[in-house]
Amino acid sequence: MIKLGGYIFTIFYLAGSFFPSSFQGMAGQLSQISGHLAFSLFALLIARGARRTSNHFFYFVRLLSAAIATELILHAAAWKFDFYLADRNPLFTFAASLALIAGISMAVGCYHDLVANAVPAGGELDRKILFGVPVNPGNYRIGPATGIILGLATAGLSLFVSLYFDFAYGIYGLLYILLSFIAMREDPGTGKTLVRDSIFTSRTEYLRTLIYLTTLAAVAFLLSFAIKSLRPRIPLTYLATLAIIPIASILPERPRLAPGIRRLLYLSLPVFIGLFFLLRLWL
Numbered sequence: 001m002i003k004l005g006g007y008i009f010t011i012f013y014l015a016g017s018f019f020p021s022s023f024q025g026m027a028g029q030l031s032q033i034s035g036h037l038a039f040s041l042f043a044l045l046i047a048r049g050a051r052r053t054s055n056h057f058f059y060f061v062r063l064l065s066a067a068i069a070t071e072l073i074l075h076a077a078a079w080k081f082d083f084y085l086a087d088r089n090p091l092f093t094f095a096a097s098l099a100l101i102a103g104i105s106m107a108v109g110c111y112h113d114l115v116a117n118a119v120p121a122g123g124e125l126d127r128k129i130l131f132g133v134p135v136n137p138g139n140y141r142i143g144p145a146t147g148i149i150l151g152l153a154t155a156g157l158s159l160f161v162s163l164y165f166d167f168a169y170g171i172y173g174l175l176y177i178l179l180s181f182i183a184m185r186e187d188p189g190t191g192k193t194l195v196r197d198s199i200f201t202s203r204t205e206y207l208r209t210l211i212y213l214t215t216l217a218a219v220a221f222l223l224s225f226a227i228k229s230l231r232p233r234i235p236l237t238y239l240a241t242l243a244i245i246p247i248a249s250i251l252p253e254r255p256r257l258a259p260g261i262r263r264l265l266y267l268s269l270p271v272f273i274g275l276f277f278l279l280r281l282w283l
Contacts, residue, residue, distance in 0.1 A: 002041065002199060002251040003265070009038035010272060018077070018276045033240045039090050039169060040176065040241035044209075044248050046094045047180035048199055050101055060098045067091030069270040077277045090168040091269060097177035099158040104178070107151030110144040172220050172234060176241060179216055183209040197252040210245050217242055 016023040016031025023031050046063075053059045070089045161167070162174055169176070186201050200206040217238065224234040 002045065002248060002253050005247070005251055006038050006041040006045070007268065007272075009034045009041065010269065013038055014272055014276050018081075018280050029237075033237055036237055036240035037244050037247075039173070040244040041248055042090070042094070043097075043173070043177045043241075044180055044184075044199060044244070046097060047177050047184055050098060050181055051184070051186075056098060056102060060095055060102075063091055063095040063098065066267060066270060067095055069267075070273055073270055073273045073277060077273070077280070080277075081280060087166040087168045087170075089269070090173065092165070092167040093162065093169055093173040094177070096158045096162045096167060097174050097181075100155050100174055100178055101181055103151045103154030103156070103158060105151070107148050107155065110147030110151060170233060172216070172238065175216055176213060179212040180209055183212045198250070199248050199253055206245075206249050210242075213245060214242055 013031055013035035016028055016034070020028065049059065050056065067089060070091055074089060159171065159174065162170055167173065184200065184205055186205070198206075200209065220234050220238070221236070224230040
């Protein structure tokens with residue numbers, strides 16, 4: 001159900017983007033807000049998926065591949081229909097957020113090893129964990145000092161690339177996913193979920209996510225008011241990214257799909273955009 005909601009928001013947003021003449025005034029504003037709702041809903045799913053996936057590198061590669069395919073179709077549409085692309089599609093932001101999470105996790109985990117000298121005598125380093133995420137793909141043995149440098153470099157590169165290539169939502173989007181990831185840590189015995197099979201495993205987790213993301217939005221808007229150049233990058237319509245949190249809390253995730261079908265869902269955005277591209281050509 002939760003992904004279905006994201007797809008509905010995405011389709012409405014794409015309809016407004018490909019057929020702007022049919023979405024004037026309030027309809028156009030609702031279409032833009034629908035895009036923010038879609039982004040924030042899938043951002044929460046990315047944060048949850050970062051905890052559940054068994055291979056973060058393959059998760060990153062699948063997102064990046066879908067992002068590249070989507071961008072190629074968007075550029076073809078921009079060339080054919082002469083509309084302006086303000087930034088890269090949000091799948092790039094999702095992929096960069098995974099790199100940011102992995103980099104920070106590696107740096108902090110290796111720092112703990114360096115301080116505590118917590119390397120097992122037998123060398124059985126199966127997983128290095130921060131917030132429940134393994135950050136050493138393939139279980140390669142990495143020295144703590146080297147891990148700190150690589151982790152910080154990975155996190156810094158994800159931030160730089162997001163800004164340099166104008167990924168959708170920029171730093172705000174990366175921090176939105178990072179804070180969601182931190183907030184959505186499981187707390188056994190802290191209370192029931194609002195709805196069975198909700199993306200939030202407890203009410204405490206839900207409230208923590210709401211508080212963290214509300215703080216992020218408040219800081220972002222204060223900065224946009226203080227620094228005039230930031231105002232176009234942080235519009236007030238970003239408030240819609242907070243509205244999705246209570247919506248997500250009442251949408252069950254199930255049914256869980258088979259791994260093969262879940263991988264095919266990465267193609268949903270390029271497929272939707274491709275269909276709208278063909279529809280625009282036909283009409």
